[in-house]
Amino acid sequence: MLKKSLLFLCLTLLYSVPTFAEINASSIYSFAEKSVYQILVINKQTGKKSSIGSGFVVSKSNILATNYHVVSEFINDPDVYSLQFQSTGGEKGSLELIDFDIVHDLAVVRAKKPMGVPLKISFLPEKGASLYSLGNPLDLGFTIVKGTNNGILPKDEDGNILFSGSLNPGMSGGPTLDSTGNIIGINVATSGNDISFLVPAEYLTIVLDRLKESSFSAVDDRFAHSSEQLRANSKKIVNKILNKKWKGTRIGSFIVPAELDKSIRCWDASRPPKKDDLYRTYFTRCSNEDNIYISNRLNAGNINYEYLWLETDKLIPSRFFRRYQKLNSSVIGGHAGKRDVTNFSCYTDFTTVATQTFKTTVCRRDYLKFKGLSDMLFTAAMVGKKDKGFLFNLDFTGTNPETALSLFTRMLEKFKWQK
Amino acid sequence: MAKVILEIIQRGVHNYHKVDSFPVTVGRAFDNDVILPDVTISPHHLEIQNEDDKYFLHNLSNENGTKYNAQELGDTPVEITLPGSFQISGLRARLLPADMPVEATHVRDCSGIFCLFNNPIWAFFLLFSTIAMYFFGSYIMTEASEDVFYYLDAVLPPVWIMLGITVVVSGICRLFIHRWEIIATISIVSLMFLLPQLFEHLGHFFAYVFTYDSLEIWLKYIAKFIVIPSLVAVFIVKVIHARWLPAAGIAILLYSPFLAFHMLSLVRELSIKSGFSPIPFYSKILSPRDYRINPTISLDQFSKEALRATSEEVKEMLIEAKKKEQES
Numbered sequence: 001m002l003k004k005s006l007l008f009l010c011l012t013l014l015y016s017v018p019t020f021a022e023i024n025a026s027s028i029y030s031f032a033e034k035s036v037y038q039i040l041v042i043n044k045q046t047g048k049k050s051s052i053g054s055g056f057v058v059s060k061s062n063i064l065a066t067n068y069h070v071v072s073e074f075i076n077d078p079d080v081y082s083l084q085f086q087s088t089g090g091e092k093g094s095l096e097l098i099d100f101d102i103v104h105d106l107a108v109v110r111a112k113k114p115m116g117v118p119l120k121i122s123f124l125p126e127k128g129a130s131l132y133s134l135g136n137p138l139d140l141g142f143t144i145v146k147g148t149n150n151g152i153l154p155k156d157e158d159g160n161i162l163f164s165g166s167l168n169p170g171m172s173g174g175p176t177l178d179s180t181g182n183i184i185g186i187n188v189a190t191s192g193n194d195i196s197f198l199v200p201a202e203y204l205t206i207v208l209d210r211l212k213e214s215s216f217s218a219v220d221d222r223f224a225h226s227s228e229q230l231r232a233n234s235k236k237i238v239n240k241i242l243n244k245k246w247k248g249t250r251i252g253s254f255i256v257p258a259e260l261d262k263s264i265r266c267w268d269a270s271r272p273p274k275k276d277d278l279y280r281t282y283f284t285r286c287s288n289e290d291n292i293y294i295s296n297r298l299n300a301g302n303i304n305y306e307y308l309w310l311e312t313d314k315l316i317p318s319r320f321f322r323r324y325q326k327l328n329s330s331v332i333g334g335h336a337g338k339r340d341v342t343n344f345s346c347y348t349d350f351t352t353v354a355t356q357t358f359k360t361t362v363c364r365r366d367y368l369k370f371k372g373l374s375d376m377l378f379t380a381a382m383v384g385k386k387d388k389g390f391l392f393n394l395d396f397t398g399t400n401p402e403t404a405l406s407l408f409t410r411m412l413e414k415f416k417w418q419k
Numbered sequence: 420m421a422k423v424i425l426e427i428i429q430r431g432v433h434n435y436h437k438v439d440s441f442p443v444t445v446g447r448a449f450d451n452d453v454i455l456p457d458v459t460i461s462p463h464h465l466e467i468q469n470e471d472d473k474y475f476l477h478n479l480s481n482e483n484g485t486k487y488n489a490q491e492l493g494d495t496p497v498e499i500t501l502p503g504s505f506q507i508s509g510l511r512a513r514l515l516p517a518d519m520p521v522e523a524t525h526v527r528d529c530s531g532i533f534c535l536f537n538n539p540i541w542a543f544f545l546l547f548s549t550i551a552m553y554f555f556g557s558y559i560m561t562e563a564s565e566d567v568f569y570y571l572d573a574v575l576p577p578v579w580i581m582l583g584i585t586v587v588v589s590g591i592c593r594l595f596i597h598r599w600e601i602i603a604t605i606s607i608v609s610l611m612f613l614l615p616q617l618f619e620h621l622g623h624f625f626a627y628v629f630t631y632d633s634l635e636i637w638l639k640y641i642a643k644f645i646v647i648p649s650l651v652a653v654f655i656v657k658v659i660h661a662r663w664l665p666a667a668g669i670a671i672l673l674y675s676p677f678l679a680f681h682m683l684s685l686v687r688e689l690s691i692k693s694g695f696s697p698i699p700f701y702s703k704i705l706s707p708r709d710y711r712i713n714p715t716i717s718l719d720q721f722s723k724e725a726l727r728a729t730s731e732e733v734k735e736m737l738i739e740a741k742k743k744e745q746e747s
């Protein structure tokens with residue numbers, strides 16, 4: 001029995017040697033090199049590259065994964081752009097888009113020939129474990145970057161992995177491997193100073209499983225596919241927020257919901273008070289700090305809201321209200337143009353919120369290509385008090401109007417007036 | 420008694436010559452009956468003849484000539500019916516029967532609202548109201564606590580402009596009607612500066628009342644496009660005693676550079692609103708006096724109505740955008 005056990009242990013160690021023992025960067029690089037490619041978006045008219053990123057072979061020998069944002073120009077404008085790969089050895093070829101997950105910034109493409117050994121997907125190792133990220137930064141050539149796993153971002157269980165390593169533009173879409181050479185994440189973003197982010201590989205598994213079910217057939221309507229994912233994501237986020245018990249915070253004479261969810265962060269943006277101030281303001285700004293990339297002009301999934309309280313005992317009502325009115329102006333950030341969205345349609349009326357009267361507005365603009373997706377802007381300005389004002393602004397990007405409206409009304413319902 | 424009157428308008432001045440005997444000669448030379456000291460007039464330019472009850476124009480000039488009924492006259496006499504207008508070179512002239520009735524006297528009456536404008540108390544009341552309005556405007560728009568000189572600094576430029584315009588208009592009155600008309604001028608100039616501000620405040624008030632911010636813009640442009648030229652026309656009619664139609668023409672002509680400027684800003688504003696804008700245009704006006712037409716509704720009712728109204732409008736915009744895309 002002992003002999004049998006020793007034999008089994010030896011066999012196991014021998015089998016494990018190539019997988020577990022080689023944990024230096026050079027061995028990881030030589031192991032993965034043949035499965036990592038540069039992904040290029042080419043302008044068909046000029047034949048020149050418009051954007052670059054990285055990708056890797058996964059699931060099948062002719063299937064590559066990358067980031068959605070690497071290939072977004074092609075996805076949104078396939079008549080103008082085409083997709084290409086370039087190997088570490090300089091070999092080039094065309095690619096076909098087959099599926100993507102816009103919410104988690106993932107895309108899957110197919111090559112016409114086998115591209116190498118598919119990398120295996122694994123679970124995230126413990127915090128502090130070494131990770132190895134591969135890609136082609138700034139088109140300088142393939143590199144490997146060693147860093148540390150710092151786990152899923154605590155603000156959101158759906159969030160990215162915090163990778164303490166130096167990712168650079170061009171590495172997006174490249175794989176990040178654990179010490180056994182398995183993929184645990186996909187390079188996606190960096191904030192500089194070794195603060196980088198990875199998409200957890202489990203989301204790629206979901207896309208690949210979906211593709212396996214459809215025998216790797218390509219999506220038909222890319223815009224409908226994007227809209228559906230973004231709407232579902234928005235609904236999921238809002239429902240999650242609606243199901244939470246919100247804590248109230250005092251702003252002036254109102255008790256209002258502050259952090260609706262752990263994904264939302266609030267900051268005080270009040271002006272420091274001065275002795276000769278003619279009026280006082282209290283300003284709180286909250287955001288989920290999330291931006292799902294759709295194109296270089298469009299983002300979705302962002303939720304921002306702010307509360308502003310004003311009061312005076314020095315100004316006459318006309319003078320106070322001119323100042324108050326000047327602050328009653330809300331906009332949605334971003335670079336959406338007339339090729340992306342409609343103009344805003346707004347509706348204003350007077351409502352009662354927490355026993356006070358508010359001039360309340362809903363503005364909406366729809367995305368032209370992404371059916372059922374809208375940017376929503378809500379404002380509510382308290383009226384009827386000569387020396388007090390209160391503004392509540394809320395905006396959403398890339399959402400479903402009914403979903404956004406339900407959060408807005410629920411938030412207003414939670415307002416409480418306390419003198 | 421003179422048989423006819425020859426009226427010649429030179430540099431805006433009407434000169435009347437009683438004509439008793441014919442022929443009468445008109446020209447620049449000193450041996451003419453009517454001497455016209457204008458270099459475009461020939462030394463012997465025109466002769467007016469009379470035969471029985473008929474009058475004839477006989478052009479003698481082969482330089483700038485004479486025009487009657489828009490026709491250049493040759494060297495043969497042409498009959499003119501009285502009263503008749505003609506042009507000697509570039510000067511307008513009329514041959515009038517001596518018994519032709521003159522226009523009714525414009526009485527410098529004090530009837531109607533214009534009487535107020537000739538009253539020094541009202542004139543200075545309007546002037547001080549305008550200054551007070553500028554002061555108030557500057558006061559409510561200033562965010563920090565400032566001393567009185569700060570507000571005066573904002574008020575003085577328009578006051579200087581008002582005084583400058585008053586001096587210029589009074590000077591023009593002195594030239595044309597030989598009176599300064601300073602009180603009426605102060606009144607009208609004050610109103611020209613006061614009414615646009617008043618319209619702006621009214622626009623702000625009504626925009627809140629009707630929850631329709633464009634009212635503020637429309638009232639601002641009504642003041643600029645209609646009220647100010649109308650005041651200029653009223654002044655010309657009441658003070659210079661012109662008729663309404665020419666007065667309106669002169670008012671528009673005088674105001675045209677400002678009209679062009681306001682037109683440009685209106686077109687710019689309309690183009691911003693009609694084209695694509697990433698900024699939402701919604702009713703932002705707030706008022707300390709919560710007077711309004713719209714009643715306060717429940718949050719539920721608001722949500723339903725907002726969703727319905729915005730959905731309908733956005734649907735139309737999407738159809739329009741699709742149409743444009745297909746056309747292109």
